[in-house]
Each structure stands twice: as structure tokens, then as C-alpha cells.
Amino acid sequence: QVQLQESGPGLVKPSETLSLTCTVSGGSISSSPYYWGWIRQPPGKGLEWIGSISYSERTYYNPSLESRLTISADTSKNQFSLRLSSVTAADTAVYYCARHSDTGGYQNGFHIWGQGTMATVSS
Amino acid sequence: EVVLTQSPATLSLSPGEGATLSCRASQTVYSYLAWYQQKPGQAPRLLIYDASNRATGIPTRFSGSGSGTDFTLTISSLEPEDFAVYYCQQRYAWPPLTFGGGTKVEIK
Numbered sequence: 001q002v003q004l005q006e007s008g009p010g011l012v013k014p015s016e017t018l019s020l021t022c023t024v025s026g027g028s029i030s031s032s033p034y035y036w037g038w039i040r041q042p043p044g045k046g047l048e049w050i051g052s053i054s055y056s057e058r059t060y061y062n063p064s065l066e067s068r069l070t071i072s073a074d075t076s077k078n079q080f081s082l083r084l085s086s087v088t089a090a091d092t093a094v095y096y097c098a099r100h101s102d103t104g105g106y107q108n109g110f111h112i113w114g115q116g117t118m119a120t121v122s123s
Numbered sequence: 124e125v126v127l128t129q130s131p132a133t134l135s136l137s138p139g140e141g142a143t144l145s146c147r148a149s150q151t152v153y154s155y156l157a158w159y160q161q162k163p164g165q166a167p168r169l170l171i172y173d174a175s176n177r178a179t180g181i182p183t184r185f186s187g188s189g190s191g192t193d194f195t196l197t198i199s200s201l202e203p204e205d206f207a208v209y210y211c212q213q214r215y216a217w218p219p220l221t222f223g224g225g226t227k228v229e230i231k
Contacts, residue, residue: 037220046210046222046224046225047159047167047210047212047222048222049218049219049221049222051218060218062219063124063218063219064219096166096167098166100214102214107169107172107176107178107179108155108172109157109159109169109172109178109214110157110159110167110212111169111178111179113166113167114166115166116166
């Protein structure tokens with residue numbers, strides 16, 4: 001079955017760039033009609049969608065983060081990545097990667113999740 | 124952006140009781156709404172998609188209803204493992220995909 005695993009540094013300094021990678025096993029990130037997304041959750045708070053990349057590598061960003069955000073895919077490694085620049089303490093959160101779909105006949109929602117990785121912004 | 128408002132914020136119930144959770148959208152999302160369960164230290168789990176369809180492996184005590192702007196997640200009889208936080212999420216008007224603020228179901 002498809003599994004996702006986040007990786008990346010747990011600590012990032014303010015004003016630097018947070019880089020995370022999600023490695024997908026058991027299925028290809030190029031498989032239609034899936035999207036591969038990033039969601040974050042600050043400590044004790046709710047869920048926020050960051051952005052997604054489709055099986056055809058089209059990207060979709062949360063407008064609130066778009067100016068600082070890049071999501072990309074490496075199909076040779078079956079990975080997709082997030083880069084968030086100019087981070088502040090407000091970006092401290094657990095970051096999840098997840099697969100979702102948006103098509104009739106599929107389980108439309110974030111139906112497979114990684115375990116999450118904590119990213120802390122601090123000097 | 125579609126804003127999802129969940130109520131109540133906290134629901135205090137006993138095992139065996141039924142639970143009714145509400146999610147209201149700021150504009151119509153038709154039936155493009157999902158529900159998730161999250162337990163402490165775990166990733167969310169998809170329960171319901173497209174308003175009323177149970178995801179794979181989800182017990183029948185979980186059901187979803189509604190369309191347009193008003194949605195409900197019903198747990199017919201709470202099991203001990205059902206005490207958790209529940210989120211709704213819409214996929215009609217995106218980006219951005221948006222989540223509600225969550226409802227915590229706690230043991231009374």
C-alpha cells in the first residue's frame with residue numbers, strides 16, 4: 001500500500017528557508033488523478049493546507065503562503081518537496097504530507113498521510 | 124476563500140452516547156466536504172468524503188450528511204476510541220483547500 005514519509009531538519013533559524021521532503025513508497029507520484037499535498041498544524045492548533053502538486057506536476061498554493069512557497073517533485077526519486085522561505089516563529093508546526101484526489105469515483109479528501117515532522121523556527 | 128465554522132468547539136459525552144457535530148460553510152460547497160478524526164500525536168484520518176461517503180475501513184457508526192452550506196457528522200454510539208478532535212474540510216472552491224477549526228469530543 002502507498003506510504004508517505006516526511007523528512008527534513010527539525011530546527012530552522014528565523015529568516016531562513018524551511019525545506020522538507022516527502023518520500024512516497026508503494027505507488028508513483030505520477031499516477032493520475034492524485035495530488036500530493038502539504039498540511040501543517042501549529043502546536044495545539046488546527047490544520048492549514050499549504051499547497052499541493054498534481055500527478056502532472058501542476059502546483060497549487062495557499063494564497064496566504066504563495067509568496068514564500070515552492071513545491072516541486074522529483075519523479076526519479078518518487079519524492080515531492082516543500083520550500084518555505086523567510087520563516088518566522090509563526091511557521092513552527094508539525095508538517096504533514098498527504099495524498100488527495102478531486103475526482104468523482106475516488107475517496108476525495110486527504111486519504112493517505114505521512115506521520116508528520118515537527119519543524120521549529122528558532123535562533 | 125471558503126470559511127468553515129465548526130460547532131460546538133467541545134462536546135462532552137459518555138461512551139455509548141450519540142454525537143452530532145456541525146460544520147457550516149461561508150458559501151456553498153455543494154457536497155464537496157470531508158470529515159477527519161485526529162487523535163493526539165497522530166496524523167488525521169479521513170472518515171467521510173463528499174459529505175456522506177465513508178472512507179475505507181471506517182465503522183458504520185460514523186455517518187455524514189448535508190449539502191450546500193450545512194453539514195453534520197454523526198457518531199451513533201461513542202466507543203472509547205472515538206474521543207478525539209474532528210475536522211471538516213472543503214474541496215469545492217480551491218485553492219485554497221480549507222479546514223474548519225475542529226470539534227473536540229471529550230469524555231464526560
